[in-house]
Amino acid sequence: MDYSKLKRRSSFPFETIGVAIAFSPRLESLLGEARILADKFGAQLLLMHIGERTRTKEAKLDELIRKLRIDEKKTRVIWHEGDPVNTLLELCKLNIVDLLIAGAMQKENVLKYYLGSVARKISRKAKCSVLLLINPVKEGTRFKKIVVNGAENPKTIHSVNATVYFGKHINAKSITVATEVHQDGLTMAMATESTVGEASKLRKEFSEDELNKVQGIITKVSEHEGIEISEKLIKGKPGYAIRQYAESKKADLLVINSPDVKYGIIDRLFTHDMEYILEDLPCNILIVHSRITG
């Protein structure tokens, strides 16, 4: 397969939006969300079902496409059999999908979480941006409050820009770039050797340094008229702290970078970073794949 068109492709605009279709009770709502987003972004819609193609399923999908007034000229349906996750991701690469939409349970049961549900597996492995909707509605979710992870990472600026692009198209009110400050190392380094003054000075400098970095990211962000952008420092373990923050802020969408490394079962057993979010989704999640790492 030739994936050269994918390399270095910008994470936005969303020209092709893929939808992972399972014939579950939430299908209508998910298609409704996809239709609205495709309209707003002017994107092609690619409906992908991995599983047996039957007349019943075809009839059901046709009926929903008509009912939801999905533009058939800009929509393609792909039926394929095989491993749900790998086949779906392969199709996304082949069709240069920019955004893949999937429904996801807010919290999986323990066994399913460790074994990995389709939505979670997609989130860990996708080579395109993924939007996980925990409670899709056919009228379309209103993404008013968006929180984006301002982690110190080369991908972050791309994620923030993608968030602004997303926010402008869906009329978001506010974007908060939140950066997590984890100070365990400070405790370790200062336990015996520092006075109270030195310790608090060091902590303050550490926090100010983080704040400067996040402010630096915001100043680099492309045009964001109409959307209020602010920064926020949150203390705690990466992944967990931002999950808690998004939950407490009642965010409609949490935007994070795609993972830097391949996540496996060991990362679920010793939960860290993105796994804290996937373990218990605080709201809808947009995982931005900036494709800068291929």
Next chain:
Amino acid sequence: MIANLTHDDLIIFLLAISTMLILARIISELGKKMKLPMVMGELIVGICLGPTVLGKLLPGVHHYLFPLTTNSNVSLALDGIFSISVIMLLFVAGMEVQLSIVLRQGKAAITTGFGSMIVPFAIGFAAAYWLPSVFGMSLESSSRLLFALFLGTALSISALPVIARILMDMNLFKTKVGMIIIAAAMFNDLVGWLFFSVILSMSGQNHTSMSIVHTVIYVIAFGAFMLFIGRRIIDKALPWIQTKLSWPGGVLAMSLGLCLLCAAFTESINIHAILGAFIAGIAIGDSIKLREQARDIIHQFVTNFFAPLFFVSIGLKVDFINNFDAGIVGIILVLAYVGKVVGATGGALLVGLSKRNALAVAFGLNARGAMEIILGTLALNAGLISQPIFVALVIMAFVTSLTSGPLMRKFVEPEKIG
């Protein structure tokens, strides 16, 4: 018959503890002004109060204050305190191991950590196994194996707190190089202490020695239980403990209580108590629910009360002048530097760091600090090593810690950080 501390015993015991704590603090603070690590001050106080200085200059005062060989009641009480101290130090060492940091750095941390362990381990093991006479040891084959395993482990560990401090001072803590060093050091700590527990169990001090297979199975089973199930229970319990019980007494008592419980459990199944404390430390320290303030309080309590007592006690037990052997010190220093620098540089180069940054990582990981001294003390108590080797390990710990920062500074490339 139950032995009780008499009125006089209690006075001596309290005088001994207070002398150790106060002098250790004064000397350590003076040392800090000269940029020396606190542990060095504590050890110097021990040497001054012990047989090396006070025992020679004022033997009467030394035997009155620290009657380790003449008063079994006071000796036993002090020994109890020192044992709890080392258990607490291992608990805090465990709390410093953040599995999430190791996993986040992934291949880079594990390759660098593995390289920085396997080469020093191999060099140390080979030298001790085939040339025990160089270290003044003439051992039968089983003891020789244990000695070789110990020396390999002793050369392969790193001192996480020392490294963290150096990185903080150099403003490298959050850089790519810094995070690789920290994660690799955590990996070293984790593997090193698990392995050392197995060695101690095999030495069978104070109890029947176990087969290596049984020991390894027990270590893995206990570790797996604590890190998979115990950690989940701790995650559920900590919010309740931190909000419903008195603060910070509640979290302090429950954490230290759990540490001692795990230590008692591992000791009861013939694995050294330190393993229980270390694993309990990882389980609590890695919890997302542990407040920063609680972590800080536990650290402060242990490192400012138990650590000075432990490090001063080392000087009370060992004569550092009579047991100083320049030859052994030289060999251990060479093995320590060559093993760590070659292994860690190789590991860091494999994950794509530049040559200079790889050397910076290697010299960072070369710091052994207090961890080496704790490891050496336990090995000395278990009869795995002689006093001259112990003295050489202490000297190596200081030399590697003191040279770590300047050597890192010499090699690290600021333009390539990040």
